[in-house]
Amino acid sequence: xxxxxxxxxxxxxxxxxxxxxxxxxxxxxxxxxxxxxxxxxxxxxxxxxxxxxxxxxxxxxxxxxxxxxxxxxxxxxxxxxxxxxxxxxxxxxxxxxxxxxxxxxxxxxxxxxxxxxxxxxxxxxxxxxxxxxxxxxxxxxxxxxxxxxxxxxxxxxxxxxxxxxxxxxxxxxxxxxxxxxxxxxxxxxxxxxxxxxxxxxxxxxxxxxxxxxxxxxxxxxxxxxxxxxxxxxxxxxxxxxxxxxxxxxxxxx
Amino acid sequence: xxxxxxxxxxxxxxxxxxxxxxxxxxxxxxxxxxxxxxxxxxxxxxxxxxxxxxxxxxxxxxxxxxxxxxxxxxxxxxxxxxxxxxxxxxxxxxxxxxxxxxxxxxxxxxxxxxxxxxxxxxxxxxxxxxxxxxxxxxxxxxxxxxxxxxxxxxxxxxxxxxxxxxxxxxxxxxxxxxxxxxxxxxxxxxxxxxxxxxxxxxxxxxxxxxxxxxxxxxxxxxxxxxxxxxxxxxxxxxxxxxxxxxxxxxxxxxxxxxxxxxxxxxxxxxxxxxxxxxxxxxxxxxxxxxxxxxxxxxxxxxxxxxxxxxxxxxxxxxxxxxxxxxxxxxxxxxxxxxxxxxxxxxxxxxxxxxxxxxxxxxxxxxxxxxxxxxxxxxxxxxxxxxxxxxxxxxxxxxxxxxxxxxxxxxxxxxxxxxxxxxxxxxxxxxxxxxxxxxxxxxxxxxxxxxxxxxxxxxxxxxxxxxxxxxxxxxxxxxxxxxxxxxxxxxxxxxxxxxxxxxxxxxxxxxxxxxxxxxxxxxxxxxxxxxxxxxxxxxxxxxxxxxxxxxxxxxxxxxxxxxxxxxxxxxxxxxxxxxxxxx
Numbered sequence: 088x089x090x091x092x093x094x095x096x097x098x099x100x101x102x103x104x105x106x107x108x109x110x111x112x113x114x115x116x117x118x119x120x121x122x123x124x125x126x127x128x129x130x131x132x133x134x135x136x137x138x139x140x141x142x143x144x145x146x147x148x149x150x151x152x153x154x155x156x157x158x159x160x161x162x163x164x165x166x167x168x169x170x171x172x173x174x175x176x177x178x179x180x181x182x183x184x185x186x187x188x189x190x191x192x193x194x195x196x197x198x199x200x201x202x203x204x205x206x207x208x209x210x211x212x213x214x215x216x217x218x219x220x221x222x223x224x225x226x227x228x229x230x231x232x233x234x235x236x237x238x239x240x241x242x243x244x245x246x247x248x249x250x251x252x253x254x255x256x257x258x259x260x261x262x263x264x265x266x267x268x269x270x271x272x273x274x275x276x277x278x279x280x281x282x283x284x285x286x287x288x289x290x291x292x293x294x295x296x297x298x299x300x301x302x303x304x305x306x307x308x309x310x311x312x313x314x315x316x317x318x319x320x321x322x323x324x325x326x327x328x329x330x331x332x333x334x335x336x337x338x339x340x
Numbered sequence: 341x342x343x344x345x346x347x348x349x350x351x352x353x354x355x356x357x358x359x360x361x362x363x364x365x366x367x368x369x370x371x372x373x374x375x376x377x378x379x380x381x382x383x384x385x386x387x388x389x390x391x392x393x394x395x396x397x398x399x400x401x402x403x404x405x406x407x408x409x410x411x412x413x414x415x416x417x418x419x420x421x422x423x424x425x426x427x428x429x430x431x432x433x434x435x436x437x438x439x440x441x442x443x444x445x446x447x448x449x450x451x452x453x454x455x456x457x458x459x460x461x462x463x464x465x466x467x468x469x470x471x472x473x474x475x476x477x478x479x480x481x482x483x484x485x486x487x488x489x490x491x492x493x494x495x496x497x498x499x500x501x502x503x504x505x506x507x508x509x510x511x512x513x514x515x516x517x518x519x520x521x522x523x524x525x526x527x528x529x530x531x532x533x534x535x536x537x538x539x540x541x542x543x544x545x546x547x548x549x550x551x552x553x554x555x556x557x558x559x560x561x562x563x564x565x566x567x568x569x570x571x572x573x574x575x576x577x578x579x580x581x582x583x584x585x586x587x588x589x590x591x592x593x594x595x596x597x598x599x600x601x602x603x604x605x606x607x608x609x610x611x612x613x614x615x616x617x618x619x620x621x622x623x624x625x626x627x628x629x630x631x632x633x634x635x636x637x638x639x640x641x642x643x644x645x646x647x648x649x650x651x652x653x654x655x656x657x658x659x660x661x662x663x664x665x666x667x668x669x670x671x672x673x674x675x676x677x678x679x680x681x682x683x684x685x686x687x688x689x690x691x692x693x694x695x696x697x698x699x700x701x702x703x704x705x706x707x708x709x710x711x712x713x714x715x716x717x718x719x720x721x722x723x724x725x726x727x728x729x730x731x732x733x734x735x736x737x738x739x740x741x742x743x744x745x746x747x748x749x750x751x752x753x754x755x756x757x758x759x760x761x762x763x764x765x766x767x768x769x770x771x772x773x774x775x776x777x778x779x780x781x782x783x784x785x786x787x788x789x790x791x792x793x794x795x796x797x798x799x800x801x802x803x804x805x806x807x808x809x810x811x812x813x814x815x816x817x818x819x820x821x822x823x824x825x826x827x828x829x830x831x832x833x834x835x836x837x838x839x840x841x842x843x844x845x846x847x848x849x850x851x852x853x854x855x856x857x858x859x860x861x862x863x864x865x866x867x868x869x870x871x872x873x874x875x876x877x878x879x880x881x882x883x884x885x886x887x888x889x890x891x892x893x894x895x896x897x898x899x900x901x902x903x904x905x906x907x908x909x910x911x912x913x914x915x916x917x918x919x920x921x922x
Contacts, residue, residue: 103770114763133772138764145763172761179760183669217783224787231791231798284528 103134111142119150131331137166140329141173148180153292154269155332156180158323161190161294165262165325169206184292191296191310193263201258209259216252219245266305266322268293269332273322275315279304286315297324357382357418360442362451371458372428374400379440379451380422387443388423396435397456400426402600408593409477420477429458479547480507480577481514483594485525487558487568488681491602493713495617495651498530498558498601499681502571508541508548511580517591520576525597526569530558531650535677557683559648560603568599606711610718612656616710618647618683622655624706624723632731636694641668641706641723642686649675649685655723657691658704662730666692698732813912816840820901820908829897830884833904837877840908854879866911874907 110125126143129136144159160177163170181187192198204212223245230238268289276283279301289295289307298314299306305322308314323332360381369375377397379388388406392399403426410419429435434457439450481504488499502525506514516522535555542551560566577590606617620643627638641655649672657665668689676684705722712719819836826832838849841857845864849857858875862868880900 103772104766107766107770111763111765129770134770135773136770138766139770142763145760148760172764176760220784221787224791228791228794231794288531 103129103132107139110146114142114146114149119146122146123150127331130329135166135327135329137163137170137173140166141170141176144173144176144180148176152269153180153184154267155323157184157292157294158267158269158325158332161265161267161325162329165259165327167208169208181292181294185290186293188290188293188295189310190265190294191263191308193258197258201255204255204259207255207259209256212252212255212259216249216256219249219252223249260327262325262327264297265325266295266297266307267325268295268317268321269323270321273317275307275313275317277315279316283316287313289317295322297322360440360444360449360451362437362440362454364437364454364456367455368457368459369429371432371460372430374426374428375456377425377427377437377454378422379425379442380420381442381444381449381451382418382420383444384418385443385445386419386421388421389440389442392425392427392437392440394435394437396429396431396433397437398428398430400428402598405597406595407478408591410591410593411589412591422478427456429456432458432460434458477590477592479545480512480579480590481505481575481592481594483571483573483596485568485571485596485599487599487601490600491604492560493604493617493711493716494560494563494606495615495648495711496560496713497618497648497681497683498560499677500527500556500558500568501681502554504552504573505542505544505549506552508550512577514577515575516573517576520574521572522574523570523572525571525599526567527556527558528569529560529562529566530568531561533557533559533650555677555681557677557681559651560601563603563605566601566603568597568601570595570597607718609711610709610720612707612709612720613711613718614653614655614709616643616647616652616708617713618645618710619712619714620645620647620708620710620721622706622708622721622723624726626726626728629726630729630731631693631695633695633698636666636692639691639693639726641689641691641708642673643689643708644684644686646683647685647710649683649687652685652687654689655706655708657706660693660701660703662697662699662701663693663695666694695728695730698730701728701730702726703728812840812843813908816908817905820904823901824894824897828885830881830900833897833900834878834881834885837874837881837904837908840911841874844911854882870907870910873903877904877907 106125106129110122110129113119113121113125123143123146126139126146129139130143140159140162144156144163147153147156147159157177157180160173160180163173164177167173207215223242226238226242226245229235230242268291271291273289273291273293274285275287275289277286289309293309295307295309297305297307300319303319304316305319305324306314307317307322324330360379362377362379364378365376377392377399379392381388391401391404405424407422407424408419409422410417434455437454437456439453442449442451483502483504485500485502487501489496492498533556535557537555538551538553540551540553542549558568573592573594573596575592575594577592578587579590581588623642623644625640625642627640631637639657641657643652643655654668654670668691671688671690672685673688674684674686678684703726705725707720707722709718709720711717816836816839819839820833823829823832823836841861842849845860847860849860852860854875857878858871861871861874866874877900884896
């Protein structure tokens, strides 16, 4: 039983790798539309990988779709904030947008408490939290046999650090719900109907916060507090969850 | 003096109920020159005519304005209603505007007829009502709005302004009040670019006014008939009246607009149309005309002119086979609007060229295609051609190693995507994200379970081990029981008791007599009876050891052992002062 299951996983992994390589080859050959389809296929199948998002961002950028490019660079930096290439490409992409709108800032409590974890990946925070957790319980276990008073203090400190790193893990696993305008002009209405008055417009590449979402509409908030409803199909949602941005075989791509 | 006396006239007049009236802004007008026809009535409930019917008079059906003047904000009080019609006369002559029927508080009332004379020489327009010395309500505050054109092509900008005029007078203050409603004109169907508002002083008639002007550029986003909505403004004028302590108030409800706009679609556009509407010129400026092979340089194409800066597409460069072209980077260098609303814009498009080969090359000018609304046709303009001499690079004389270790054909350069970082290769295996819940549960629970397991083990170990005090009593009892089989039972009993009591009193008891032992035990909070029993046992053992018989009677031995055991049990149950019982 175990062998077929393991074989299934192994086969799936090799299919993913083949798809990745196909996408990379298509990119290098200049067929950016094909590269986009391949990398989007991987995302649709649940692959969450820094290289996939980054390369997809480059493919969108080369194809002239700044909005989806920015969305994928943001995804890359969610997974690995220290990746300088992604950060630089994101800056280039944002600088080529019409308004160079800044990204909505996270809540004040998060900025105040978690200002130190910008360069840490989620996995690093996860490991640090785990190490502190195990250390705390180890110190308590030692104290059962050797009642040294500093062991209790050390355990308390370890548990406090565990809470701090766990907060970092949680904030990275639950980032702000960001979307990027994926069309040249995205009208933002007062309500969820096309006949509603347009309140303002977004330009391609503008990053906004999404605080509500229906099937076809999303309520967006810009960095300067303007809010309204935009069509979901005109936005590229950063995630998680990581959704396919381009429908299959979209002729515009 | 004149102003506030006129103001007094306004106030006094407002206290009487004047009859309905019709009058015109000019009684002598030029042919086809616009003028206003006002119909006014005062009452609590007034119904005005929707439209004027007058042969020879052409009325604008859209631009009908109405205003309400009142000394209070209450709509149940007497108010003055006015409806104004914008009119023209096509032919010279005299036109008589007949009486107009109005309903005032349920009564049918008629205004008087008014004549207007149209002349072909506009300078003979005659005195304007505003030039007169009469001071009317509308002289204090009024609003206006206008566009520079009403018939445009899609994408062609419209200059739109709204003006609030307030008379300058030391006796009169005017403006909105706390609960006044101000509904701005709707600009649906337009993309709006707000300009800086203006505040200035201007004369009209005999009065000077503070004018607050809001300006904006409207870009039609739809084709067909689009309307700039009505502007509704409410305010109050506070008028000083001599001899009165309280200032008189005059409330206003003013409306202006709407303004219809006709937006025409652009004709079928040629290939390469940039999307721009206006009048433009193009100029190209190269950073160098002698670039080095493989070294990027900038080519800036500047578009200047009048039009919409937000709908300006990129100029097209001709095919350049000898260089890679990246960009452009778009910059808005200038965007000015003059008083009449005409825009001047300047945008720069910077391309980055990287020569792939050396040699002499001629680049044709950059091309820009736009629609000229004045000529009603598309225009294509080109910048000047540029001649380049690309110097070969000595570093590239051999084969180049670029991305992925591919060596290229000699003398050519592969662009690595110098504007963004290159793609990343695959690292490791790819797999679907299954989440970390299982490892999280394992990681979290294992140290906790280990701790509680160890805690349980530790507790069990302590439960199986008698405490130190109990261990001493048990040892003593065991030792006493063994004395029965000893050769020297009394000596053994004494040694066992000595060891046990030494642990209790924390000192050696060897060499002590029975009396010494009793004294020592008295200082350790041991009951007197117990002291006496132990002293008696001690004395018995001493006598038996150093006394007559080495052969002790077994019954005597058992009795001593029993008594000693009772004493040991008694001591083991009693806490001692200063004794460590842990």
